[in-house]
Amino acid sequence: MSNDSESHSELLSRIEIVNVYSIEPHEEYIPEILEKLVHDIMVSKVLKDPILADVNRGFVIDGTHRLLALRKLNIRYIPVLNLDYLKEKILLGRWFRGFNNPDVLKIIEKNFDVRQINKFDIGYIDKLSLSIIYNKCIYEIPLGEWYVSLKNIDRLLKNFRPDFIADSLIHEKIDEYISIICYRKISRNEILNIFNRGFKFSYKTTRHIPSYRILGINMPIKYLMEDKDRCYSYLRGFKLRNVGRGVYIDNRYYEEEVYIAFK
Numbered sequence: 338m339s340n341d342s343e344s345h346s347e348l349l350s351r352i353e354i355v356n357v358y359s360i361e362p363h364e365e366y367i368p369e370i371l372e373k374l375v376h377d378i379m380v381s382k383v384l385k386d387p388i389l390a391d392v393n394r395g396f397v398i399d400g401t402h403r404l405l406a407l408r409k410l411n412i413r414y415i416p417v418l419n420l421d422y423l424k425e426k427i428l429l430g431r432w433f434r435g436f437n438n439p440d441v442l443k444i445i446e447k448n449f450d451v452r453q454i455n456k457f458d459i460g461y462i463d464k465l466s467l468s469i470i471y472n473k474c475i476y477e478i479p480l481g482e483w484y485v486s487l488k489n490i491d492r493l494l495k496n497f498r499p500d501f502i503a504d505s506l507i508h509e510k511i512d513e514y515i516s517i518i519c520y521r522k523i524s525r526n527e528i529l530n531i532f533n534r535g536f537k538f539s540y541k542t543t544r545h546i547p548s549y550r551i552l553g554i555n556m557p558i559k560y561l562m563e564d565k566d567r568c569y570s571y572l573r574g575f576k577l578r579n580v581g582r583g584v585y586i587d588n589r590y591y592e593e594e595v596y597i598a599f600k
Contacts, residue, residue: 345577348551348596352387353419354561354568357408360390360417362401363532365488365540374406383555387416389547396422396532399545407561414561414568418551422525428592429525430544433507434491434499435514441494442471442516448493449486451476459508462519470517483520484531488539490518501541549594551577552586574600 378384384407388400397404398420407415420427445451454461454468454475461475462468466483467490469476480486502510502517511517528543554575560567577596584591 345596348549348577349572349575349598351419352551352554352572353392353417354414354565355390355392355417356413357404357415360392360395360397360404360415361532362397362404362537363528364401364538364542366401366405367540370402371405371409374402375409378406378410378558382559383557384416384561385555386550386552387418387554387556389420389545389550390417391422392417392419394422394529396529398422398427398547401540407558410558412558412561413563414565416554416556416561416568416572418547420547422529426548427525428546429523429528430546431504431520431523432501432541432544433504433520434494434518435502435510436494436497436499436516436518437514438497439515441497442469442476444493445469445476445478445490449478449480449490451478453477459511462507463522465519465521467520468518470511470514470519472515473511484536484538484542487518487520487542491539503544546592549596550591551596551598553598555598576600 384403388403389398390396390400391398404415451469454465454477457473457475462470465475465477467478467480467486469478478486499518500514507517507519523543531538554572556568556571560571575598577598580595580597582592582594584595586595
Protein backbone atom coordinates (compact mmCIF):
# COMPACT_ATOMS: atom_id res chain seq x y z
CA MET A 338 0.00 0.00 0.00
CA SER A 339 2.82 2.39 0.87
CA ASN A 340 4.44 1.62 -2.48
CA ASP A 341 1.18 2.48 -4.26
CA SER A 342 0.93 5.72 -2.29
CA GLU A 343 4.48 6.62 -3.18
CA SER A 344 4.02 5.87 -6.88
CA HIS A 345 0.74 7.79 -6.99
CA SER A 346 2.42 10.72 -5.27
CA GLU A 347 5.16 10.60 -7.89
CA LEU A 348 2.60 10.62 -10.70
CA LEU A 349 0.80 13.61 -9.18
CA SER A 350 4.11 15.45 -8.83
CA ARG A 351 4.45 15.37 -12.60
CA ILE A 352 1.53 17.76 -12.95
CA GLU A 353 3.03 21.20 -13.49
CA ILE A 354 1.35 24.59 -13.62
CA VAL A 355 2.58 26.55 -16.64
CA ASN A 356 1.72 29.77 -18.41
CA VAL A 357 -0.78 29.21 -21.22
CA TYR A 358 1.60 30.91 -23.68
CA SER A 359 4.66 28.85 -22.74
CA ILE A 360 3.46 25.85 -24.76
CA GLU A 361 1.97 25.57 -28.25
CA PRO A 362 -0.39 23.13 -29.97
CA HIS A 363 0.98 21.13 -32.89
CA GLU A 364 -2.47 20.88 -34.49
CA GLU A 365 -5.20 23.29 -35.53
CA TYR A 366 -8.47 23.36 -33.61
CA ILE A 367 -12.10 22.64 -34.45
CA PRO A 368 -14.12 25.85 -33.83
CA GLU A 369 -17.30 24.08 -32.66
CA ILE A 370 -15.39 22.04 -30.08
CA LEU A 371 -13.55 25.12 -28.82
CA GLU A 372 -16.76 27.14 -28.45
CA LYS A 373 -18.47 24.35 -26.52
CA LEU A 374 -15.46 23.90 -24.24
CA VAL A 375 -15.26 27.62 -23.49
CA HIS A 376 -18.94 27.54 -22.53
CA ASP A 377 -18.53 24.41 -20.38
CA ILE A 378 -15.58 25.91 -18.48
CA MET A 379 -17.45 29.16 -17.89
CA VAL A 380 -20.42 27.23 -16.48
CA SER A 381 -18.48 24.71 -14.36
CA LYS A 382 -15.73 27.17 -13.40
CA VAL A 383 -13.20 24.31 -13.38
CA LEU A 384 -10.77 22.64 -15.75
CA LYS A 385 -11.53 18.95 -15.30
CA ASP A 386 -8.29 17.35 -16.47
CA PRO A 387 -4.64 18.32 -17.01
CA ILE A 388 -3.47 18.38 -20.61
CA LEU A 389 -0.46 16.40 -21.83
CA ALA A 390 2.60 18.39 -22.90
CA ASP A 391 6.37 18.36 -23.09
CA VAL A 392 7.02 21.54 -21.13
CA ASN A 393 10.73 21.74 -21.99
CA ARG A 394 9.99 21.58 -25.71
CA GLY A 395 6.93 23.83 -25.44
CA PHE A 396 4.94 21.13 -27.22
CA VAL A 397 1.30 20.20 -26.52
CA ILE A 398 0.87 16.45 -26.94
CA ASP A 399 -2.88 16.30 -26.25
CA GLY A 400 -5.13 19.14 -25.11
CA THR A 401 -5.19 21.76 -27.87
CA HIS A 402 -8.80 22.81 -27.25
CA ARG A 403 -8.40 23.09 -23.48
CA LEU A 404 -5.32 25.28 -23.87
CA LEU A 405 -6.99 27.56 -26.41
CA ALA A 406 -10.16 27.75 -24.30
CA LEU A 407 -8.18 29.06 -21.32
CA ARG A 408 -6.40 31.57 -23.54
CA LYS A 409 -9.76 32.76 -24.84
CA LEU A 410 -10.97 33.20 -21.25
CA ASN A 411 -7.82 35.20 -20.38
CA ILE A 412 -6.72 32.61 -17.81
CA ARG A 413 -2.99 32.70 -17.02
CA TYR A 414 -2.10 29.12 -16.16
CA ILE A 415 -2.91 25.56 -17.13
CA PRO A 416 -2.19 22.23 -15.36
CA VAL A 417 0.03 19.99 -17.48
CA LEU A 418 1.05 16.36 -17.09
CA ASN A 419 4.65 16.90 -18.16
CA LEU A 420 5.96 14.10 -20.40
CA ASP A 421 9.27 13.91 -22.25
CA TYR A 422 7.91 13.43 -25.76
CA LEU A 423 10.87 11.47 -27.10
CA LYS A 424 11.68 9.39 -24.01
CA GLU A 425 8.28 8.48 -22.56
CA LYS A 426 6.35 5.43 -23.70
CA ILE A 427 3.84 7.11 -26.00
CA LEU A 428 2.15 5.31 -28.89
CA LEU A 429 1.64 7.51 -31.94
CA GLY A 430 -1.29 6.68 -34.17
CA ARG A 431 -3.32 8.43 -36.84
CA TRP A 432 -6.88 9.60 -37.38
CA PHE A 433 -8.27 8.65 -40.79
CA ARG A 434 -11.27 10.50 -42.26
CA GLY A 435 -14.38 8.49 -43.12
CA PHE A 436 -17.07 9.79 -45.51
CA ASN A 437 -20.36 8.46 -46.80
CA ASN A 438 -20.82 11.17 -49.41
CA PRO A 439 -20.30 9.75 -52.94
CA ASP A 440 -18.86 13.05 -54.22
CA VAL A 441 -15.71 13.05 -52.07
CA LEU A 442 -13.49 11.28 -54.62
CA LYS A 443 -14.77 13.52 -57.45
CA ILE A 444 -13.86 16.64 -55.49
CA ILE A 445 -10.39 15.33 -54.71
CA GLU A 446 -9.83 14.30 -58.35
CA LYS A 447 -10.85 17.79 -59.46
CA ASN A 448 -8.32 19.45 -57.16
CA PHE A 449 -5.50 16.90 -56.90
CA ASP A 450 -3.64 14.55 -59.20
CA VAL A 451 -4.68 11.06 -58.09
CA ARG A 452 -3.84 7.64 -59.49
CA GLN A 453 -5.45 4.30 -58.78
CA ILE A 454 -3.35 1.51 -57.31
CA ASN A 455 -4.09 -1.61 -59.36
CA LYS A 456 -4.06 -4.10 -56.52
CA PHE A 457 -6.22 -3.53 -53.46
CA ASP A 458 -4.10 -4.18 -50.40
CA ILE A 459 -4.93 -2.43 -47.14
CA GLY A 460 -1.22 -2.49 -46.33
CA TYR A 461 -0.64 0.16 -48.99
CA ILE A 462 -2.05 2.86 -46.76
CA ASP A 463 1.02 2.57 -44.53
CA LYS A 464 3.33 3.02 -47.53
CA LEU A 465 1.59 5.76 -49.50
CA SER A 466 2.13 9.27 -48.13
CA LEU A 467 -1.51 10.17 -48.71
CA SER A 468 -4.31 8.07 -50.17
CA ILE A 469 -8.04 7.61 -50.39
CA ILE A 470 -9.93 4.33 -50.24
CA TYR A 471 -13.05 4.47 -52.41
CA ASN A 472 -15.34 1.46 -52.83
CA LYS A 473 -12.50 -0.96 -52.06
CA CYS A 474 -10.06 0.75 -54.44
CA ILE A 475 -6.99 2.66 -53.28
CA TYR A 476 -6.01 5.94 -54.93
CA GLU A 477 -2.70 7.65 -54.26
CA ILE A 478 -2.60 11.42 -53.86
CA PRO A 479 1.06 12.07 -54.83
CA LEU A 480 1.37 15.78 -54.15
CA GLY A 481 4.12 17.48 -52.12
CA GLU A 482 4.31 16.98 -48.37
CA TRP A 483 1.51 14.72 -47.12
CA TYR A 484 0.70 16.89 -44.10
CA VAL A 485 0.28 20.03 -46.24
CA SER A 486 -1.96 18.15 -48.69
CA LEU A 487 -4.00 16.65 -45.83
CA LYS A 488 -4.56 20.12 -44.42
CA ASN A 489 -5.72 21.37 -47.82
CA ILE A 490 -8.05 18.39 -48.25
CA ASP A 491 -9.54 18.90 -44.78
CA ARG A 492 -10.29 22.52 -45.65
CA LEU A 493 -11.75 21.50 -49.00
CA LEU A 494 -14.05 18.92 -47.39
CA LYS A 495 -14.80 20.68 -44.10
CA ASN A 496 -18.54 20.88 -44.82
CA PHE A 497 -18.76 17.10 -45.29
CA ARG A 498 -18.15 16.49 -41.56
CA PRO A 499 -16.09 13.28 -41.63
CA ASP A 500 -15.95 10.66 -38.93
CA PHE A 501 -12.47 10.28 -37.45
CA ILE A 502 -11.32 6.67 -37.45
CA ALA A 503 -8.44 5.43 -35.30
CA ASP A 504 -5.92 3.79 -37.64
CA SER A 505 -5.95 0.67 -35.47
CA LEU A 506 -9.64 0.19 -36.36
CA ILE A 507 -9.32 0.51 -40.14
CA HIS A 508 -9.86 -3.20 -40.83
CA GLU A 509 -13.18 -3.32 -38.99
CA LYS A 510 -14.38 0.10 -40.17
CA ILE A 511 -13.55 -0.10 -43.87
CA ASP A 512 -17.00 -1.43 -44.86
CA GLU A 513 -18.82 1.39 -43.06
CA TYR A 514 -17.69 4.18 -45.40
CA ILE A 515 -17.72 4.99 -49.10
CA SER A 516 -14.43 6.89 -48.82
CA ILE A 517 -11.63 6.92 -46.25
CA ILE A 518 -8.70 9.34 -46.44
CA CYS A 519 -5.52 7.75 -45.08
CA TYR A 520 -1.86 8.67 -44.67
CA ARG A 521 1.35 6.87 -43.85
CA LYS A 522 2.76 6.09 -40.44
CA ILE A 523 4.53 8.96 -38.73
CA SER A 524 7.17 9.24 -36.01
CA ARG A 525 7.54 11.49 -32.99
CA ASN A 526 10.78 12.92 -34.36
CA GLU A 527 9.02 13.82 -37.60
CA ILE A 528 6.18 15.51 -35.71
CA LEU A 529 8.64 17.54 -33.62
CA ASN A 530 10.73 18.57 -36.62
CA ILE A 531 7.67 19.85 -38.47
CA PHE A 532 6.35 21.55 -35.30
CA ASN A 533 9.69 23.30 -34.78
CA ARG A 534 9.41 24.77 -38.27
CA GLY A 535 6.25 26.54 -37.13
CA PHE A 536 3.79 24.37 -39.07
CA LYS A 537 0.51 23.35 -37.45
CA PHE A 538 -0.96 20.04 -38.55
CA SER A 539 -4.59 19.75 -39.49
CA TYR A 540 -6.92 18.97 -36.57
CA LYS A 541 -6.88 15.33 -35.50
CA THR A 542 -3.81 14.29 -37.46
CA THR A 543 -1.95 12.65 -34.59
CA ARG A 544 -3.39 10.23 -32.06
CA HIS A 545 -1.26 10.00 -28.92
CA ILE A 546 -1.68 7.18 -26.42
CA PRO A 547 0.53 7.70 -23.34
CA SER A 548 1.24 4.93 -20.85
CA TYR A 549 -1.08 6.63 -18.35
CA ARG A 550 -3.31 9.65 -17.87
CA ILE A 551 -4.64 11.51 -14.83
CA LEU A 552 -8.26 12.71 -14.89
CA GLY A 553 -10.60 14.52 -12.55
CA ILE A 554 -8.52 17.20 -10.81
CA ASN A 555 -11.29 19.78 -11.41
CA MET A 556 -8.94 22.72 -10.96
CA PRO A 557 -10.94 25.89 -10.19
CA ILE A 558 -10.26 28.49 -12.86
CA LYS A 559 -10.08 31.20 -10.19
CA TYR A 560 -6.86 29.54 -8.97
CA LEU A 561 -5.52 29.38 -12.52
CA MET A 562 -6.08 33.14 -12.76
CA GLU A 563 -4.12 33.84 -9.56
CA ASP A 564 -0.70 32.28 -9.06
CA LYS A 565 1.06 28.95 -9.32
CA ASP A 566 1.44 28.49 -5.57
CA ARG A 567 -2.33 28.44 -5.08
CA CYS A 568 -2.67 25.82 -7.82
CA TYR A 569 0.07 23.60 -6.38
CA SER A 570 -1.49 23.90 -2.93
CA TYR A 571 -4.80 22.68 -4.38
CA LEU A 572 -3.11 19.67 -6.01
CA ARG A 573 -1.39 18.53 -2.81
CA GLY A 574 -4.55 17.09 -1.31
CA PHE A 575 -5.21 14.54 -4.05
CA LYS A 576 -4.93 10.77 -4.18
CA LEU A 577 -5.31 8.56 -7.24
CA ARG A 578 -7.58 5.63 -8.01
CA ASN A 579 -6.45 3.32 -10.82
CA VAL A 580 -9.43 2.35 -13.00
CA GLY A 581 -7.34 0.37 -15.47
CA ARG A 582 -6.96 0.68 -19.22
CA GLY A 583 -9.41 0.28 -22.09
CA VAL A 584 -12.16 2.22 -20.29
CA TYR A 585 -14.89 4.62 -21.38
CA ILE A 586 -15.16 7.85 -19.38
CA ASP A 587 -17.53 10.65 -20.43
CA ASN A 588 -18.08 8.91 -23.79
CA ARG A 589 -14.36 8.83 -24.57
CA TYR A 590 -12.38 5.62 -24.90
CA TYR A 591 -8.97 5.49 -23.20
CA GLU A 592 -6.54 2.77 -24.24
CA GLU A 593 -3.98 3.95 -21.69
CA GLU A 594 -4.01 3.33 -17.94
CA VAL A 595 -6.30 5.86 -16.29
CA TYR A 596 -5.99 7.33 -12.80
CA ILE A 597 -8.88 9.30 -11.31
CA ALA A 598 -7.88 12.02 -8.86
CA PHE A 599 -9.91 12.36 -5.66
CA LYS A 600 -9.70 13.92 -2.18
